[in-house]
Amino acid sequence: MLAGKRVLLIIGGGIAAFKSLDLIRRLRERGATVVPVLTRAGEEFVTPLSTSALAAQKVYRDLFDLTDEAEMGHIELSRDADLVVVAPATADLMGKMAAGLANDLASTLLMATDKRVLVAPAMNVRMWEHPATQRNIETLKGDGVLFVGPNEGNMACGEFGPGRMAEPLEIVAAVEAAIADGPLKGKHVLVTSGPTHEPIDPVRYIANRSSGAQGTAIARALAALGARVTFVTGPADVARPEGVQVIEVQTAREMLAAVQGALPADAAVFAAAVADWRVENASGSKMKKDGKGSLPELVFAENPDILATVSRMEKGRPALVVGFAAETDDVVENATAKRKRKGCDWIVANDVSPETGIMGGDENAVVVITDDGAEAWPRMGKDQVAQRLAAAIAEALG
Structure with a gap:
């Protein structure tokens, strides 16, 4: 189903970012091309080298890269994809999306894209349950953003509850459903x-x-x-x-x-x-x-x-x-x-x-x-x- 499809993967900053490396591998196994974008916070958890090696693609990191932006690279990236995936989607990233902020490469891509967006939230249970996060979720759903997860379980911080990022195969299934060309697409x-x-x-x-x-x-x-x-x-x-x-x-x-x-x-x-x-x-x-x-x-x-x-x-x-x-x-x-x-x-x-x-x-x-x-x-x-x-x-x- 994903053969020939192009997925723009935005990796946010969180311990769940390590799952995104496996997600890249799983998507490529199914024939997808994965173009990775690392946020500054994401780089604290996974390296550009490991991400690039698994994706077999250049890793995009900087909104003000002179080479990429000579041809308005952020616009091209946001439009060439069949689907934009944010995994992990942190509370900060979802807040930027809901508010329409565009002050780095990831948030600018999300504002500039005309493609569907799928987010896999990952954060502490208290952050997930915070009224501000819940307001942002409702805004994003109203904007047509797709969600997969989060799951419930033990957190890296030792707490338990909803906030764990969905597993890579769950996200792959959600990607397949989002890209599927069917009579209910967009519904x-x-x-x-x-x-x-x-x-x-x-x-x-x-x-x-x-x-x-x-x-x-x-x-x-x-x-x-x-x-x-x-x-x-x-x-x-x-x-x-x-x-x-x-x-x-x-x-x-x-x-x-x-x-x-x-x-x-x-x-x-x-x-x-x-x-x-x-x-x-x-x-x-x-x-x-x-x-x-x-x-x-x-x-x-x-x-x-x-x-x-x-x-x-x-x-x-x-x-x-x-x-x-x-x-x-x-x-x-x-x-x-x-x-x-x-x-x-x-x-x-x-x-x-x-x-x-x-x-x-x-x-x-x-x-x-x-x-x-x-x-x-x-x-x-x-x-x-x-x-x-x-x-x-x-x-x-x-």
Whole structure:
């Protein structure tokens, strides 16, 4: 997919810069030409010599290089690439991008380019969670900048949390999706997937029987058609899709907040099996049996309706909102009523009775309900369902 493609790689200053050397190798293995740009801070972590040797290209470093700038080199570099990748993208670099600053070669290239930009953030967890960083992220997303990661894990500083740069192969998958020429290129699609876990106490929870397999397959299929996909998932059993932005949540309220934070989007597919209720009086410590047969009194509250909330948005509603209806009886009737009640454009309904083996299985049999009526699809693998649905979404978005 990357054969003959040209990637302009901007390496920011951070310990994660060492991963960028492996990223260069992985991209070149797939046929891409990688043109590296080192920031001054990046040079503190990787050398121009090692970067140049791996890329087999000159390393660009200085905005005021007389030789390069004799022919407006920063303009040429920014326009010749098929994609601009920033890895690692530090808090400082993203701040410059969001503010439109151009005071060094890297930031000037990012301002001058007319190509898509993919960033792989890497920073301390507190920096990532800082309100200024989060504001910058929202600005960049609104400008159409693509994100891959960050991942959660141990930091070089000893802290734990989100902020680790995505692994090289994750970034490669995101590069492939960004460069892919498909009918959804330039479109942003939001996908929810998996169950939610609503705590009863620190060790017990309420959940639905969802593996997340169908939602994951949908995210992969949309990315394969060139979409920029934001994937909001509960604690699913299946591996996360590559080449998409993954946001992991636990509860329905966390999922709603993540969905609202990911908007605007051209389309939204709500495949998650969200728990309808939560325990309002969840215990902060493990509940114990008292030996007398008495039962704990659980007080239930209704969870927010994510599908209805987005479907009824007056401002910023996606052009196409797709819901899912997992039913055990009167599938078409119940799903049709749900579509009307929620206000979404399409409902993908399926029979999840235990005898079907669909919940948690590898196959699905769905009925797609739209303004035009109900269309039953034959039973097929979940990947095939996802590909057919992604194609229908691409057609609907034009």
